[in-house]
Amino acid sequence: MKKLLLIFVITLCCKINLQAQTPVAATATLKGLVVDSVSKKPQDYITAVLKKENIGIKTALTEPNGTFTMSKVAVGKYDLVIVAMGFKAKTIPIDVKENIVYDLGKLIISAQDNNLNEVNITAAKPVIKQEIDRISYDMQADPESKVSTVLDMMRKIPLLSVDADDKIQLKGSGNYKILINGKPSSLVARNPSDVFKSMPAANIEKIEVITTPPAKYDSEGLAGIINIITKKNIDAGYNGSINLRESFPTGGPGGSGSITVKQGKFGISAYGGLSIYKSPLTPTGYIRTTTGAVPTSLLQNGENKYDGKFSYGSAELSYEIDTLNLITGEFSLNRSKDNNFGEQNSSLMQGGIPAQGYRLINSGDQLWKGIDLSVNYQLGFHSHKDRLLTFSYKMSNSTENSFSNQDIQNRLNYDPTTFPNFNQYNQGKSMEQTIQADYVHPLTKKLNLEGGLKAILRDNSSDFEFNNQNSAGQYIVDPLRSNNYDNHQNVYGLYNSYQYNLTNWGFKAGVRAELTTINADFVSQATNLDKDFINIIPTVSVNRKFKDMSSLNFGYTQRIERPGIWQLNPFVDRSNPNFESTGNPDLKPVLSNSFEMNYSRFKKGSINLGLSYAFANNTVQNVSxxxxxxxxxxxxxxxxxxxxxxGANININYPFTSTLNLTLGGNMNYVWLQGIVNGVEVKNDGLRGYVYGYLSYKLEKGWRFGGNFSYNSAWISLQGKSRSNFYTGFSGSKDLIKDKLTLSGSVNNPFNKLRTWENTTTGDNFTQRSYGQNYWRRFSTSLSWKFGKLTDGVKKNQRGISNDDVKGGGGGKG
Known part of the structure; x- marks a missing residue:
């Protein structure tokens, strides 16, 4: 990598030197006046894009008097495209033959047919779009995506935040569902933060934040849905990209690639990647003080390190039988292997006298494998091109093997007979099959009907083994701490929704009915647990469009949080002898009511403001x-x-010039929590949220620079809170070969080598604090190459399976 970068730096220097010696040719100037065809009035802040061979060369915005000017236009043939929200795009061929001023006169634009499904709120290629029930962030329109990971980019997306522990939150909540291309994936089932910190953002087309999920989506996810849409070149011929990157002192080398091939009726789109993530030794510890009959104080301090390897691959195939019949399929694999090591000194004081102590050496590893397979058949109708019937099948299978070994040394009043060395082994398996049928029928030009049926069949199991070391050094299974657990969960659903569009209004409403059956079997203890329940879930979204390029959205929905296997699993983690954690197979689903209102306005730049309120009873809490x-x-x-x-959220995007752009935003929530812990009522409340900003600057000759910051407030939980943190980053890139080869670099948190994290928990008779440090400063470089040429479209199913009814693994703290 170092040699490769050196070659490119030398090449770049030579190129700049040659360009400096080349005389600048004289250029022409274009100017014009943009006028509304109905009012005959000049239009301000309209975008004019000059294109050559369908590639944007220059961009200009009209002044308040409707005029625009483009200078330094070289001789040649172009297309001038006038684009604006609410107007039809207008294309004017231009042949620049002389180095003079070309006055194009009045350019008349007319209003387009109203379609309220989507409202663009930024300029020619918008970074953010506000739709009737979601916000989408266009990764390819953000130059920083060339060098950043998906997790880094999530810090900039409205309604999303990433805390200092790399936990993702949606509107300040960890109760959401993550989809990949509208479908669940074993890729993010276990810990999406680990996946996204290894995945380059250059492979992602856009990220949708669905805050009011329509009835066609399963009802899980209290805060909503995050839909990751991977980059797919949907044209015929072939096209691809290769990305190489390196991060240090945390992270490591990685690579990814994608390719699309379209020949005749057959098309394939594939992507994949491999990365290594390393985190050197960093300090960590616990402090606990207790009251009661025998007050104690516990002090633990040590160091941890982590090494991981992650690989993934996916292929999507499409075969167009004829204009009305389409078959698509998708196959994906992912694998991760983690190794961790920690050492810790523990001292328990009682009455100021050492009562217990030991040194713990903890080592372990995890191996995760996942496979997804789906097939879809789509039938169109001659009567209407938007009338569709789709049948889908999906299978997901994943396994996780984890092992940890605890070697206890330097014992003080810590009897090896009572507290022997031990190891833990857990094998978890998950098998999910889904059968689904969807039907879309436009009843009129303004009214659209959707309906469908769905069955999800899940089989989850856990085989946990706890082994104590005897006096001979052998590890013997402890049957009282070992268990086999099977969990069978089936969800049967049907939905019906309608969308109705008027000139300035858009309405979307529906209802979903779900029957859930659960059978849990504790094999080792010969006990069973059976549950059935029915939920009726309504959803409503309303959009009002105004003449000043603004819109108002209102949404209401109910959402369900069904506990995941890691919450139900009775496996007890005893990797730290003074602290234990476990699941609860008796957990019940949680129903939440959510209201939200959003205002969006586009003029020169954009602004998005939102208010929300949500409440839920009998919520699932992690208590101590x-x-x-x-x-x-x-x-x-x-x-x-x-x-x-x-809660309240805001996002502002403002272009000072065609090359300098500022984005500011944030989300703040005031939360009230209450519950019963060990028979005692506990209450907590406070403000939690985040703010962020991003400034980007684009120079000539392919140079781009950017800087960003974010602030996450303390996280409020039922029994405590975490520490706030501040994040900064700077990036730059250079097109070595325009639209083909790009060299990028970035530095995160250059002013702080380490970051201190802290979580405080308070109970009836104790207070404890976990703390530590991790590497906060990180340098990254990447080299991206795009190749190939595409000319025609790969047809894709417009409907498919998207299981979003189980809480996303590792998504957050809330």
């Missing part, structure tokens, strides 16, 4: 209880209490 007899803090999940949240 201290046992005075065993001196152990035990954390577990339980249905308890109520959550209420009042």
């Amino acid at each position: 209880v201290y046992n005075e007899a065993t001196k152990i803090t035990r954390s577990y999940f339980v249905n308890t209490g109520k959550d209420k949240k009042l």
